[in-house]
Amino acid sequence: MFDPRAIAAYAVAQGKKAADVVKRALGKVLGILDAYEEVIHIDDSVLETRQRFLKLHETGHFELPHQRKIFRFFEDSEEELNPSIVDKFEREANNFARYAIFNGNAYAERAADFPLAFSSVKKMKSVFNVSLYAGLREYARTHRHVCIAMAVEKPALCPQNGWSAEIRRVETSLEFERQFGRPQLSVITTNHPFWRLVPFGKATKPTKVWLTNLNGEQQEFVGEALDTTYNILIFACPTALFKS
Numbered sequence: 001m002f003d004p005r006a007i008a009a010y011a012v013a014q015g016k017k018a019a020d021v022v023k024r025a026l027g028k029v030l031g032i033l034d035a036y037e038e039v040i041h042i043d044d045s046v047l048e049t050r051q052r053f054l055k056l057h058e059t060g061h062f063e064l065p066h067q068r069k070i071f072r073f074f075e076d077s078e079e080e081l082n083p084s085i086v087d088k089f090e091r092e093a094n095n096f097a098r099y100a101i102f103n104g105n106a107y108a109e110r111a112a113d114f115p116l117a118f119s120s121v122k123k124m125k126s127v128f129n130v131s132l133y134a135g136l137r138e139y140a141r142t143h144r145h146v147c148i149a150m151a152v153e154k155p156a157l158c159p160q161n162g163w164s165a166e167i168r169r170v171e172t173s174l175e176f177e178r179q180f181g182r183p184q185l186s187v188i189t190t191n192h193p194f195w196r197l198v199p200f201g202k203a204t205k206p207t208k209v210w211l212t213n214l215n216g217e218q219q220e221f222v223g224e225a226l227d228t229t230y231n232i233l234i235f236a237c238p239t240a241l242f243k244s
Contacts, residue, residue, distance in 0.1 A: 060097055164187045
């Protein structure tokens with residue numbers, strides 16, 4: 001069981017610096033790697049699919065040789081790792097976990113055999129033992145066709161924007177980005193084409209929306225959405241490519 005008090009006590013036994021780091025981190029951390037003792041601590045209260053990612057993420061910190069060496073050095077010194085290096089290491093560990101979970105390119109190759117639709121992500125969920133959230137993100141960013149996926153918060157009435165939904169994550173295929181650019185919005189308002197996709201119930205069935213490409217031309221898309229209770233997942237692709 002993930003016990004913050006036990007981890008903190010363990011860190012104290014390892015030395016003041018380790019204890020200070022753990023005290024700063026425990027309020028927000030879900031996984032901790034002790035590179036010196038080769039022990040990974042994971043919060044077992046989160047979803048199983050999330051635990052799997054956390055284990056692989058922390059394993060990445062250990063298995064990537066340059067990270068393991070540096071983490072051990074900093075555990076044995078009074079120095080602190082530069083924030084930019086920490087950020088780089090986190091991205092590397094994320095990619096390590098992602099590669100392991102999706103079996104390299106296997107997920108993308110399997111996705112290419114299915115229709116371009118949200119339903120395909122649902123079908124592959126059990127095959128790769130991933131959450132819909134993780135699967136949809138991977139599906140969009142690795143697909144060869146034009147498509148976009150978003151994870152957004154539940155719609156709420158905001159003083160600044162009126163009814164809106166805060167955007168948590170956006171993933172686009174390379175072809176989408178080439179034709180439409182990378183979305184920079186932080187919120188979906190009632191003026192945004194995707195507002196029609198935001199469900200006030202459990203889901204939004206395939207619905208037509210129009211997006212403007214980098215040439216100023218409008219293109220018809222079909223979008224779907226699902227409220228997972230944790231967030232709202234949105235997927236859209238050109239109508240000409242959509243298959244239910």
